[in-house]
Amino acid sequence: MSPTWVQLAYLVAALCFVLALKGLSTPRHARAGNLLGAAGMALAVVTAYVHGAVHNGLLIALAVAAGVAVGIPAARSVKMTAIPQMVALFNGVGGAAAALVALTEFLAVPHGSVLFQAATALTVLIGSVSFSGSVVTFLKLQEVMTTRPVLLPAGRLLGIGVAVACAVLALAVVLTGNSVLLVLLALAGLALGVLFVLPVGGADVPIAISLLNAFTGLAVAASGYVLANTLLIVSGTLVGASGTILTRLMAQAMGRPLTNILFGAFQTTAATARTDEQRTVxxxxxxxxxxxxxxxxxxxxxxxxxxxxxxxxxxxxxxxxxxxxxxxxxxxxxxxxxxxxxxxxxxxxxxxxxxxxxxxxxxxxxxxxxxxxxxxxxxxxxxxxxxxxxxxxxxxxxxxxxxxxxxxxxxxxxxxxxxxxxxxxxxxxxxxxxxxxxxxxxxxxxxxxxxxxxx
Amino acid sequence: MIDLLTIFVLAVFVGFEVVSKVSTILHTPLMSGANAIHGVILVGAILITGRAEHALEIALGLAAVFLATVNVVGGFVVTDRMLEMFKGHKAGKPVKSATNGHREVGE
The missing domain is CATH 3.40.50.1220 (TPP-binding domain)
Known part of the structure; x- marks a missing residue:
């Protein structure tokens, strides 16, 4: 158990996050909300560093500095038109970080309780899906690859197959606590993320980003169970829940049910077939x-x-x-x-x-x-x-x-x-x-x- | 364990509640802000790296710290940039006239 002052600092940080989300939902308080969120984050990170960085303190500080050196210029220089893919990318690295945290903890504590192993498997799986899915959405929005839905031959079957493989691997990890299986699970998760986003059409990609954002939230919450850290559970869950609602709101704004967007895969991509008709412009x-x-x-x-x-x-x-x-x-x-x-x-x-x-x-x-x-x-x-x-x-x-x-x-x-x-x-x-x-x-x-x- | 579950369930409801009414204008900033908040995984990354002893664990942990930091700072900065634009406008900044004095009204 962490000392009381650490717990209290985490509590304050969690409150900051709740108020930040609340603020971001109203135009008047949006900016203050965001700053409050950042303040809460600073408090949480400093607390974790002071309390938890027993070893490798310097290395951690350097890694943080490197992250700041990459993150701030990227966020500052990105064009306003490219914001969606930037958000996708930031979301993806968050998912990857969650998966890495769970993986590392698993290597350090190989045989924990069943619950610990289940939470680990879940974090690694969702984190991987979120990472690879976000990378694909980034490539789509950046128009590195086509923005149209990509339908692989037997893509649906392949997707189901990979999803089943993920479930089986996750179960095997929970039962055996084998770290090789966990790495395989991460790889399967990466494949699942790609297959999940490929069929989503260009205009629907933002919805997919929002959903992956919620996923990363859940991965972070699950990692909170791995580390028995309430701050991670609360913040991750907050993002997971609010992200889910937000995804639904966005889908509503587009007038399309969510399931349709994710699994409908614009089966009528050939709707442009009529172009051979003679039409004048x-x-x-x-x-x-x-x-x-x-x-x-x-x-x-x-x-x-x-x-x-x-x-x-x-x-x-x-x-x-x-x-x-x-x-x-x-x-x-x-x-x-x-x-x-x-x-x-x-x-x-x-x-x-x-x-x-x-x-x-x-x-x-x-x-x-x-x-x-x-x-x-x-x-x-x-x-x-x-x-x-x-x-x-x-x-x-x-x-x-x-x-x-x-x-x-x-x-x-x-x-x-x-x-x-x-x-x-x-x-x-x-x-x-x-x-x-x-x-x-x-x-x-x-x-x-x-x-x-x-x- | 039941404590953690309680926290989880309550947090779900708080999450649903805080964003239940949000105008379309703020969807993008809200998503971006939430994105920054899940960067809190940085706390977890610092904690595990802080007690890691083997090279592999340290390397993985540091990678997690790096990625999570990018998530956190990038997320908050991008959100702030978006919101800055709204605010500049709300303050009633006078819109500069585009005429250069030689406007012709050809009516």
Whole structure:
């Protein structure tokens, strides 16, 4: 048993974490909440170091310093658009750390109680799944590999096989306490994590990240049993529970049940089959669009990830201001999953000084969308795809969308006719009231800005 | 053992309760913040390395310390960066006008 002062310090740290999560759920206290969490963490780590680093103190300090030297620059330099994959990566290393902790403790104390061995097996398994799964989500979001669902031949069977192998190995570890089996379990867990995330489609990857985040929480909680440490149990469980709820909330925002996202694997990836049909696309010039915008009464901007990638937020805001000076009402329609994660687009636009009041959600926009003169879709696609509303066969059917096809005119700013992140064809691109403006979002916006000033 | 189970069950409920009402805007920062908090595994990593005696254990333990530290500091810094943007705006920072004086109103 640790001395009382250590227990008390852990208790304070755990309280800090609860309040941090509470704070992060309300806009006003979010930043303070995060700082409080960091303070609690600092207290816990210093306590553990002072009390527990009997041996290897210097080495531990060096490892922490190395971690800080890697973590802070990575977190500081990452572009706002790349935040989701950064979170995935941080989550993955956390999972790996949990697995390593359990593995190390197991080597040091080879024959503990059954409960100890069960907790060890669980930590190693979940930690490994979380690590390899997070790495795959990182590769997907970074577009190192395809963002589309990857369906291996007999992938489902393979997945079930590996899952069964994991269960058997875990049971064997609990019964025998054999460390070789534990290492095999870790490897099986790594394979399971990869197989688990591969079939998840691009647009659903954030949900997978959130779920893996909850997994890491559980791994940390299980490691708390291994080490009989209440702080780890409480904090890990907190993250596991809140992560699960958050995952559900995110899935709800996308209008799709969680099971569908994880196991549905977009079986209709071939929904783009209709592209051989002859369909015409109307491409417009910058001047055409400038006139449409300049003489409109109300304009709705629907930004998507393409805008963020092109770093066009500032150009979009300037364009909106020029239009407003002409007496045009400009609003932004922010889809819950615009960008790559729920809330991601709000972060990006806030960065560009777009006033909060101009950001409208689905329910604010859709009822009055018929009176919007021009909808400017900048680098978005799936969130305005009428297929999500009208075609039950569409892989994104059921996801709430902006009904921009009901507005008077639509301008799509896109780099190409390529389908969106979910890899689904969009019939709106071929609609008679749609004008396409091809090119990089930022460049087009800058040209548009100049052209509108001339109108 | 039952003590630990009690703690676990209570923590589950607290976890459910604290995030039950959260607006979409905050989903990403909340996830990132929770991500930083599970970096508390750093405590476990320090404790096991602090009592490790064999080379293999020390090496594994140090690797865990390193990875957990990346998780902790990276997680908190990224979350803070996200939230900083919201806050700068809430403070009512005046939006700079984009005109350069030669605006034409062609009505």
């Amino acid at each position: 109307r491409a417009g010039t910058v001047e055409d669009v400038a006139i449409m915008l300049g003489y409109a009464h109300s304009v709705l901007v629907v930004p998507g990830y393409g805008l963020a990638v092109a770093q066009g937020q500032h150009a979009a805001r300037e364009l909106a201001q020029v239009l407003e000076q002409r007496g045009v009402t400009v609003h932004y329609g922010i889809h819950p999953v615009a960008g790559r994660m729920p809330g991601h687009m709000n972060v990006l636009l806030a960065e560009a000084d777009v006033p909060y009041e101009h950001l409208k959600e689905l329910d604010d926009v859709n009822p009055g969308i018929g009176s919007v003169d021009v909808v400017l879709v900048v680098g978005a696609n799936d969130v305005v795809n009428p297929g999500a509303r009208d075609e039950p066969s569409s892989p994104i059917y059921g996801m709430p969308i902006f009904d921009v096809d009901r507005a008077r005119a639509v301008v799509f700013m896109k780099r190409s006719m390529r389908p969106g992140f979910a890899g689904v064809d969009n019939s709106l691109l071929y609609h008679p009231k749609t004008t396409m403006l091809f090119g990089d979002a930022k460049e087009s916006l800058t040209k548009l800005l100049a052209a509108v000033k001339q109108v």
